[in-house]
Amino acid sequence: xxxxxxxxxxxxxxxxxxxxxxxxxxxxxxxxxxxxxxxxxxxxxxxxxxxxxxxxxxxxxxxxxxxxxxxxxxxxxxxxxxxxxxxxxxxxxxxxxxxxxxxxxxxxxxxxxxxxxxxxxxxxxxxxxxxxxxxxxxxxxxxxxxxxxxxxxxxxxxxxxxxxxxxxxxxxxxxxxxxxxxxxxxxxxxxxxxxxxxxxxxxxxxxxxxxxxxxxxxxxxxxxxxxxxxxxxxxxxxxxxxxxxxxxxxxxxxxxxxxxxxxxxxxxxxxxxxxxxxxxxxxxxxxxxxxxxxxxxxxxxxxxxxxxxxxxxxxxxxxxxxxxxxxxxxxxxxxxxxxxxxxxxxxxxxxxxxxxxxxxxxxxxxxxxxxxxxxxxxxxxxxxxxxxxx
Numbered sequence: 415x416x417x418x419x420x421x422x423x424x425x426x427x428x429x430x431x432x433x434x435x436x437x438x439x440x441x442x443x444x445x446x447x448x449x450x451x452x453x454x455x456x457x458x459x460x461x462x463x464x465x466x467x468x469x470x471x472x473x474x475x476x477x478x479x480x481x482x483x484x485x486x487x488x489x490x491x492x493x494x495x496x497x498x499x500x501x502x503x504x505x506x507x508x509x510x511x512x513x514x515x516x517x518x519x520x521x522x523x524x525x526x527x528x529x530x531x532x533x534x535x536x537x538x539x540x541x542x543x544x545x546x547x548x549x550x551x552x553x554x555x556x557x558x559x560x561x562x563x564x565x566x567x568x569x570x571x572x573x574x575x576x577x578x579x580x581x582x583x584x585x586x587x588x589x590x591x592x593x594x595x596x597x598x599x600x601x602x603x604x605x606x607x608x609x610x611x612x613x614x615x616x617x618x619x620x621x622x623x624x625x626x627x628x629x630x631x632x633x634x635x636x637x638x639x640x641x642x643x644x645x646x647x648x649x650x651x652x653x654x655x656x657x658x659x660x661x662x663x664x665x666x667x668x669x670x671x672x673x674x675x676x677x678x679x680x681x682x683x684x685x686x687x688x689x690x691x692x693x694x695x696x697x698x699x700x701x702x703x704x705x706x707x708x709x710x711x712x713x714x715x716x717x718x719x720x721x722x723x724x725x726x727x728x729x730x731x732x733x734x735x736x737x738x739x740x741x742x743x744x745x746x747x748x749x750x751x752x753x754x755x756x757x758x759x760x761x762x763x764x765x766x767x768x769x770x771x772x773x774x775x776x777x778x779x780x781x782x783x784x785x786x787x788x789x790x791x792x793x794x795x796x797x798x799x800x801x802x803x804x
Contacts, residue, residue, distance in 0.1 A: 451488065454480060458476055459477070462474055515550075519545050519551075519554050520554070522545050523541070523542070523545060523554065523557060523558055525541055526538040526545075527561065529541065529565075530561065530568065538565040538568075539569055542559070542565060546562065574600060575600065575608070575696070577596065577597065577598055577680060577699075579594050579596060579676060579698050579699065579701035580595045581701050582594065584714055585704045585706065586703060587706075588664065588706065588707035589664060591659070592703055592705065593659070594659070594703075596654065596698070597653070598652060600647040600652070602687055603649050604649060604687050604688045605648055606685055607645070607646050607647075607685070608647060608683055608685055610641070610642070610683050611642070611681070612680075612681035613639045614640060614657075614678060615636075615638075616637075616659075616678035617634075617677055618659060618662055618676045619631070619673075619675045620633075620634075620662045620673070620674050621673045621742070621802075622672035623670045623672075623735075623738045624665065624667055624669050626667075627773065631800075634662075635661075636660055640680075659676065662674040670734050671704060671705070671735050671738055671739065672705040672706065674702065674704070675700055675702040675703075676700070676702075677699060678698050679696060681695055704739070710732075710736075712736075717743060718745060720735070721733060721737055721749060724736060725752065725756040725759060725763055728763055730765075730766040733766050733767070737749055737770045738802075741798055746802070750771065750796055754771075754783065768780070774799075775797075776798070776799045
């Protein structure tokens with residue numbers, strides 16, 4: 415069934431009429447079969463939108479009489495219709511009724527699945543419950559019910575439990591092993607019993623800039639085993655487990671700096687708190703550290719500031735390190751502007767600035783600073799090579 419924009423105005427008029435009828439209906443009237451009354455209400459509401467003015471007035475009179483004759487059923491039906499309209503308006507916005515109902519439900523459930531996959535359990539639950547309240551068909555109701563249960567389960571777990579990954583240090587030496595600590599926080603006011611059946615699955619990304627200016631990157635997956643016994647986490651505290659990565663190998667040749675990042679999920683965690691149970695995967699957000707053969711702490715803390723200092727002091731090595739860290743932190747525009755300033759300096763800063771511009775932008779305008787400036791001014795935003803993606 416479709417409703418056009420034109421019938422929405424008529425629908426609003428019918429709702430005003432219905433409200434007036436409700437004010438009249440009070441508590442009088444004899445009993446009437448609820449199903450028949452609801453069907454008659456639907457027919458009369460449709461008739462009030464008739465192009466025939468006389469027919470529309472007759473329908474309005476019969477609708478008012480029906481409100482007096484069966485007030486309870488009339489009130490329930492009109493409340494149901496108002497609730498349905500409010501839900502539809504909130505979920506679809508202007509022009510909502512121009513869509514087929516089946517397509518609308520399918521789109522809402524797809525949106526609920528996306529929200530669930532992206533960790534927005536409360537949003538997914540609300541969408542599923544709205545679809546169920548609107549009266550979808552049986553097959554879609556089964557799917558919506560399943561999604562709603564899963565969303566409620568994840569929403570509960572998200573209220574009491576959060577995972578975090580903490581690097582052992584922001585910057586480690588060239589030969590040091592990258593190590594992290596897994597933190598499982600209990601955010602509720604009750605103890606949480608957690609059982610980690612499988613372990614921590616991590617996607618590890620390693621990117622390095624060689625001393626010759628050659629970039630290198632690799633991505634690997636690593637499973638970190640965790641204790642199998644149940645762990646009780648008291649309110650407001652965290653359970654911690656330290657481990658060392660095996661996947662992020664050191665750069666085999668002389669290198670300037672390496673970035674190591676990890677993110678993943680606890681494959682399955684059973685949680686029990688306050689009589690409620692949850693069995694789910696838990697997302698572990700991104701954590702990052704740097705590995706370098708020298709002291710590059712200033713570049714890690716403030717890469718743009720370190721770039722400006724390197725240009726001022728003629729330190730090409732520090733300029734390389736700080737520029738790459740700036741790109742990794744998605745501060746490419748500011749880095750390019752600094753390199754354009756450095757490009758006017760004598761060696762070694764000038765040649766290093768042009769080399770870094772080529773590396774960070776994927777463009778090649780040689781050593782012509784004017785061409786680089788013209789290109790940059792015409793670019794809304796610098797699109798960097800994949801090497802600099804997180």
